[in-house]
Amino acid sequence: MIEAYNLGQKYGGRYVLRDVNLKIGRGEVFAVIGPTGAGKTTLLRLLDLLEMPASGKVHFDGVDVTSSGQERLRVRRRMSFVQQKPVVFAMSVYDNVACGLRWRREKDEVIRQRVEGALKLVGMTDYRDRNAKTLSGGETQRVAIARALATQPELLLLDEPTANLDPVSVSKVEEVLAHIVGEHKMTVVMATHDMSQGQRLACRIGVLIDGRLLQVGAPHEVFTSPQTKEVAELVGVENILAGTVAGKADNLVTIAVDGGAIEAISHYEMGERVYVLIRPEDITLALSRDSTSARNTFRGEIVKMALVGALIRIEINCGFSLLALVTKKSAEELNLIPGRSVYASFKASAIRVIKRWN
Amino acid sequence: MEALREGLIKALQLIASLDPEVVEITRRSLAISSTSCSLTTLVAIPLSSLIHFTHFWGKRGLISVIQTLYSLPTVVVGLLVFVLFSRAGPLGNLHLLFTPTVMVIGQVILVMPLMLGLVISALSGVDKAVPETAISLGASRLQMGLITLREAKYAVLTAVIMGFGRAFSEVGLAMMVGGNIRGFTRTLTTAISLETSKGDIELSLALGIILLLIALAINITVNRLQHR
Numbered sequence: 242m243i244e245a246y247n248l249g250q251k252y253g254g255r256y257v258l259r260d261v262n263l264k265i266g267r268g269e270v271f272a273v274i275g276p277t278g279a280g281k282t283t284l285l286r287l288l289d290l291l292e293m294p295a296s297g298k299v300h301f302d303g304v305d306v307t308s309s310g311q312e313r314l315r316v317r318r319r320m321s322f323v324q325q326k327p328v329v330f331a332m333s334v335y336d337n338v339a340c341g342l343r344w345r346r347e348k349d350e351v352i353r354q355r356v357e358g359a360l361k362l363v364g365m366t367d368y369r370d371r372n373a374k375t376l377s378g379g380e381t382q383r384v385a386i387a388r389a390l391a392t393q394p395e396l397l398l399l400d401e402p403t404a405n406l407d408p409v410s411v412s413k414v415e416e417v418l419a420h421i422v423g424e425h426k427m428t429v430v431m432a433t434h435d436m437s438q439g440q441r442l443a444c445r446i447g448v449l450i451d452g453r454l455l456q457v458g459a460p461h462e463v464f465t466s467p468q469t470k471e472v473a474e475l476v477g478v479e480n481i482l483a484g485t486v487a488g489k490a491d492n493l494v495t496i497a498v499d500g501g502a503i504e505a506i507s508h509y510e511m512g513e514r515v516y517v518l519i520r521p522e523d524i525t526l527a528l529s530r531d532s533t534s535a536r537n538t539f540r541g542e543i544v545k546m547a548l549v550g551a552l553i554r555i556e557i558n559c560g561f562s563l564l565a566l567v568t569k570k571s572a573e574e575l576n577l578i579p580g581r582s583v584y585a586s587f588k589a590s591a592i593r594v595i596k597r598w599n
Numbered sequence: 600m601e602a603l604r605e606g607l608i609k610a611l612q613l614i615a616s617l618d619p620e621v622v623e624i625t626r627r628s629l630a631i632s633s634t635s636c637s638l639t640t641l642v643a644i645p646l647s648s649l650i651h652f653t654h655f656w657g658k659r660g661l662i663s664v665i666q667t668l669y670s671l672p673t674v675v676v677g678l679l680v681f682v683l684f685s686r687a688g689p690l691g692n693l694h695l696l697f698t699p700t701v702m703v704i705g706q707v708i709l710v711m712p713l714m715l716g717l718v719i720s721a722l723s724g725v726d727k728a729v730p731e732t733a734i735s736l737g738a739s740r741l742q743m744g745l746i747t748l749r750e751a752k753y754a755v756l757t758a759v760i761m762g763f764g765r766a767f768s769e770v771g772l773a774m775m776v777g778g779n780i781r782g783f784t785r786t787l788t789t790a791i792s793l794e795t796s797k798g799d800i801e802l803s804l805a806l807g808i809i810l811l812l813i814a815l816a817i818n819i820t821v822n823r824l825q826h827r
Contacts, residue, residue: 289735318737328728331750340746341736392737 242267242428243288243396248297249452250283258283258452261297267395270422270429272443272460274436276475280452281432282325285398288430289322301396318345321394325401325432327385329373334365334384337373341392359387363417379410386417397421399431403438418442436476440464448472466593473518473595479564480519483597486511493589500560504536507594514597521554523591524565527584528575535586539563543579546572553577557585602800610805618805625809628786631699632767635706639714639766640759642707647718648744652730662719668712677775680705684776697778702786705776706766714762721754722747753824760824764817768810 248261258280265271273281286292288299290306290313298307306316321341329337338359342352360366363383368376373384382402389397402418403411419442421427433439439446440460447457450471456463467473473481486509487502488495494507496517503517530538541559548554553572557563563585567577577583613621650661682688684696684704695701729750733743748755770788777784779793787810794803 291731291735314737314739317735322735324728324732324735326728328726328732330729330732330746340733340738344733344736344738344742388736 242269242302243430244300244303245284245288246298246300248284248287248299249295250280250287250292251295256295256452258287258294261449261454263447263454263457265428265430267428268426269445270443271431272439272446273430273432273449274434274439274446274463274475275432275449276434279449281434281449282400283452284449285322285400285430285432288396289320289398290317291322318392319394320396320398321389321392322398323382323385323389323400323402325404327381329376329381329384329388331372331374333369334360334371334373334376335369337384338388338391341388345392355391355393356387359391362390362420363387364413377410379406379413382406382410382414383417386414390421395428397427397429399429401432401434404434415441436464448475450475467518468595470516470595470597473516473593477520478518478593479521480517480524482517482519482561484515484517486513486515494594496594498561501539503592504589505592505594506589507592509594509596514599515594516597518593518595519563519587519591521564521566524563524585524587526555526557526565526567526571526575526577527586530584536589537592538584538586540582540584543577543581543583546577546579557583559585606800606804609801610808613801613805614808621802621805621809623782624785624787624790624806627699627784628767628788629813631702631773631786632706632763635703635710635766636759636763638703639707639710639762643711643714643718643758643762644748644755647715648722648748650715651719651722652740652744652747662716665712665716665719669716671709671712673709673769673771674775676705676709677772680708680772680776696776697780697784699777699784702773702777702784705772706769709769709772710762710766713765714758717758717761718755721751721758724754725750757821757824760817760821764814767817768814 243265245261245263248258249256250258261284273284275281283292287294290299294307298305300306301316306312330340335356338356339352342355357366360369363386365380365383365387368380373381376384386402399418403414406414415438422429422442431442443460445457446460446463448455448463456468456472463472464476467476467478470481482498482503484496484498484503486494487497489511492506492508494505494509496503496505496515498517505517509515525535539559541557541563543555544558545556546553549566551569552566553569555565555567555577557565565585575583650658680701681696683690684693684701685691725747730743730747733746738746768788770792773786774789774792777786777789779785779789787806791803791806791810794806
């Protein structure tokens with residue numbers, strides 16, 4: 242459907258996007274995930290042909306559409322782009338949603354049907370005669386989505402569709418998006434900094450960090466098997482320990498890290514420089530050593546505890562620093578308090594080992 | 600002081616009785632200024648959109664020049680138009696000097712920079728995301744320009760009214776190229792100038808009051824628009 246080849250963009254001599262190669266198939270929902278300033282918006286703008294890339298090409302349906310001219314308008318009319326902070330025009334909600342159709346010179350009857358359909362889809366039918374400038378953030382976002390959908394685009398581009406929205410609006414907007422994705426089989430490329438949103442909505446995820454597409458894959462694959470330290474940090478691996486492979490027996494390796502040795506399953510050879518990745522939710526805490534069968538058990542002292550939603554995030558110093566997530570209930574049962582000694586354990590199979598370049 | 604008081608009373612009588620000469624001069628002033636203002640608007644809106652939406656070398660410089668010409672002296676435009684249309688001038692064979700037509704031409708030149716500049720700043724005042732959004736929704740360049748103008752409509756309307764005000768209240772140009780011919784090219788401003796020098800204070804005052812009232816109406820309209 243849409244393909245990017247070595248796509249790059251620079252603003253004021255500085256690259257904000259470099260060598261992005263991407264193929265998105267018809268009907269696919271693709272999420273671009275990355276921190277703020279990673280180049281997600283730039284990538285979407287290039288795909289929507291709003292900007293000319295500094296390098297590389299964009300193909301739409303196999304045709305190179307990078308070059309300027311009437312062709313770009315024609316192709317752009319087959320897509321829709323919902324910007325991160327959408328602006329609505331100073332006219333009624335209905336007229337806002339009708340804009341794209343009027344510009345395409347659709348018949349009045351078609352416009353009426355499509356606008357009403359789109360408003361219904363986002364649950365804004367009752368607002369059709371309201372001045373769009375008077376809407377709240379969540380309502381504005383939904384009008385922007387309706388406006389983008391009314392033209393029945395083959396490709397829908399969404400830039401942080403739920404950033405700056407309150408939790409209720411977020412779930413409403415996500416509901417609408419899930420519905421579009423499920424029912425209308427539209428091809429969607431969405432940018433988000435929220436990993437969980439990507440997991441909920443996308444069938445494939447691309448991690449964009451510092452202008453580079455570092456990893457592309459199914460959400461669970463990116464989530465469980467990040468390939469670089471940056472991706473690991475983004476997908477919520479909070480324990481990233483630098484180490485060196487110090488022992489190897491079949492697939493079981495011993496990795497020397499600063500302040501301890503960790504056993505993991507990995508193919509890396511002796512002397513290889515690696516990162517050990519452990520998700521905080523994979524670490525269990527106990528008061529005695531023998532209550533666990535896990536291969537890695539470390540005695541340490543609780544340094545800090547903080548409430549995160551329904552969970553408690555505990556920082557333990559066991560020679561090296563470990564972050565663990567436990568439920569409030571188990572923290573109470575174990576009577577965990579700062580200064581207390583605990584045993585932190587995790588299975589060899591819960592650990593990901595990736596190569597370290599520095 | 601006595602003369603002024605008496606003059607004022609007579610002036611109000613002239614206005615209240617709809618004195619034929621007063622009415623005729625007022626109508627001509629309005630007709631000439633609104634014609635020139637309309638013509639200027641027709642050129643200024645597309646031209647300033649073109650300047651605003653295209654990137655070219657020297658754009659900033661051009662906008663500075665346009666803004667400098669806001670205060671273009673009316674007599675300089677008068678001189679320029681006079682030289683162009685005088686019998687010996689390049690356009691002399693059109694025999695337009697001392698006609699309402701040439702006054703309109705002069706006012707178009709006079710008002711153009713002001714209107715261009717104000718429409719450009721009206722467009723610059725619109726959120727950059729508006730034209731971008733339009734483009735992403737499949738607008739052509741023309742459709743994008745139109746929606747941006749629509750978003751700036753109050754500021755654009757203000758520009759037009761300001762242009763009308765400048766045309767309506769100027770005297771130097773009307774005098775130089777119109778010639779203040781009674782019943783043909785005499786306007787409110789040129790009539791005031793002449794009648795005052797002739798000593799007919801009452802008529803001058805009456806015309807002056809009308810001029811001020813119209814200027815006041817323009818001001819009120821602009822103010823209301825700017826607070827929308």
